Amino acid sequence: MGASSSTSHNVSDEQREVESLAASTGSLSMLQNAFSKLHHPQTNLLPLRTLQQCFNLNYKNPTSDVSFVVNSIWSLLDHVGVSIVDLFSVPEKGELSWVEFVKGYVKCCGRMPTSMVLNTLLRVFCAAGRRAGLTLKLEFESDDADCKVDGYLLPVDVLMIFLMSWTLLWDSRTRIVSEEKADLWLPEVNHLVLSAVMSCAEVGSDFNVWDCSVVDLEVQLPAGKFLQWAFAMVPSLTECFTKFVNARLQNCVALENVLGPSTSSLGDISSTKVHNNYLLSRGRAFSISLTYRTVCEEVLKLCCPFGSDETDESLVYKSSLHGKGLNRFWSKVEGYHGPLLILVSAVSKNDHGGDASARKWIIGALTDQGFENRDAFYGSAGNLYSISPVFHAFLPSGKEKNFVYSHLHPTGKVYESHPKPVGIAFGGTIGNERIFIDEDFAKVTVHHHAVDKTYRPGSLIPCQGFLPVEVPILEVEVWGLGGSSAKQSQISYKKREELFTEQRRKVDLKTFANWEDSPEKMMMDMVSDPNAVRREDR
Incomplete structure (x- = not known):
């Protein structure tokens, strides 16, 4: 029945x-x-x-x-x-x-x-x-x-x-x-x-x-x-x-x-203490998950990871672990085509003479795609977060689409009369970014929300005021929310890049097998008679 x-x-x-x-x-x-x-x-x-x-x-x-x-x-x-x-x-x-x-x-x-x-x-x-x-x-x-x-x-x-x-x-x-x-x-x-x-x-x-x-x-x-x-x-x-x-x-x-209530526990929740060493603690991951209308599985994994492997797989970059600077950062995030959550912790001066650690704060940004080396803003969606000491989410306003800016030094030595800033930014415009992280990951600059029409208004840090806040960075973390498919895609991308790099480094020794074709003989001939007319073989 x-x-x-x-x-x-x-x-x-x-x-x-x-x-x-x-x-x-x-x-x-x-x-x-x-x-x-x-x-x-x-x-x-x-x-x-x-x-x-x-x-x-x-x-x-x-x-x-x-x-x-x-x-x-x-x-x-x-x-x-x-x-x-x-x-x-x-x-x-x-x-x-x-x-x-x-x-x-x-x-x-x-x-x-x-x-x-x-x-x-x-x-x-x-x-x-x-x-x-x-x-x-x-x-x-x-x-x-x-x-x-x-x-x-x-x-x-x-x-x-x-x-x-x-x-x-x-x-x-x-x-x-x-x-x-x-x-x-x-x-x-x-x-x-x-x-x-x-x-x-x-x-x-x-x-x-x-x-x-x-x-x-x-x-x-x-x-x-x-x-x-x-x-x-x-x-x-x-x-x-x-x-x-x-x-x-x-x-x-x-x-x-x-x-019958179970008295056993689910494995060893050893990642509890490990997770506390990250900026993205479980409580903060829980807060971010609550801002979604429909919570994705990858965010829930960050809230409740049962085992350190799940945490390690989601962590893409951590400045204290992988090294500070845009180049170190880029070596870890390049090729990751999926949503990324970046957290930045910094410390403001205590004007009242107290302990500087009492003014520590954390902000974050969520992108819907990986980072790209561009000299202009890009992206189609994203959120900004004030995470600690007060949580607040700033969703897109729908007025502009300056979601992400990530620019490295150009590889070629080309003169630029007006070079674009090198670093990572979210919101605002070039030169007046809502959040800007310099190329050394030494300082972060937070502007008033009036300069930004991409994300909704509000203070990212308490007592922010109207003037830009430029403070030292303590830590930067990046978490991947694209799941195993995005991770495997990044691994394949890096393998291809390593293969291309290795091929470019290879030298065909057969080309220099005899003295007549060697670069040493060519240099000696030029030194002995630099004005001699030489015919180039086509």
Whole structure:
């Protein structure tokens, strides 16, 4: 027994409707399989307790890269599964029919606007938080997915929303790789929280983003402003929730796998510490992945790499590892025809006499293609990112197409009356680039957004002001997002170049086998009688 097919006789209009909605998401067969595995064979109903265990987050030994951990997050995660099931069911009922099960899935993961799924995510957070004993100030006007949300959030609430969403993504990724689950690991996401605070709350101009604890901040973020910010800045936050629900239902292969929590871990997550040595930490990769409407697989690999090999394969260039300078950079990126993510860390002077390290910041740029040696801007798409200490994404404005500029010294010694600058740039115009990295990778210059019409306006670094900011570079990283095909294409390109170079270096020794044809004899003849008339053999 199990889910009945809508093609059979005596099927209600309600069942046909909900099955049609589920089929539009491509999940109907998955739901039929999950229901047939989870339902009670005698009653043909799905017990809520079984469904709760299906969505239960039972991590016992979580670790964290965060300098501080909100203790209430563990209690919150313990109640996420029950809160998700509440969306599937009527509270007073203890079982679900096939129609109710499909209707609950459509309510959670059906085809709907992102704003409605954000409401659903907040509803799960509030339900789990209140079960965990948290005092939350969010109120929903009704049970509808598109209802108005009133109240406000504190920065610590926003932090827990992001950590909960990360956990849902982490869990879904581990179950894609294996039926076993990896031990939970929480990233640093303060830059995301500060982004929401700076956009939604009322903070003064003297607010120090380099030295603040998001847990201790008491500012209020109105629910409406937070939803607007999330919809514009991190639209893929909702995919963490939908991916988790789908992954858990797809893993209902056997009832014992659902009801019995696994105590094993997925391999050795040794890349956790290794990944922290990069500018692109997992928390920062997570932030960048949230800016995509549809998250690509390569970005998710950077968020949740299970093994150091995945990380090493994606890293194209790192200045501290491969050497600083445009030539070293070019030797690593040349021939890579795919999306590339470049990160630059720098340090600004502290005018107040404090520690210079307190003013460290990271910016980034995403290109949709590889780098080319040109003396003009090129490209068709891309994003700029302010990554640390505050995260912000600057998407294309649609006004201009000056996405990327990458110019090396010309190979021939040709005189140029007005030589083009040598270096890498993003946005703006030649001479007034939004971001410019010099050829030695010693300094980066960031101009005010007024000079740039390619990317949307906004400050790339805190307290930027109107004047250009020129500061020393600490590190440059480039990550490839083109997958294995782009990597293999680059390897083939480099092999061809090495072959051509080797062929040009070869000398045909047979040409100089006798004295009459040797260059030495020719030079001696010219020295002995330079005015002698010689006939050139054709």
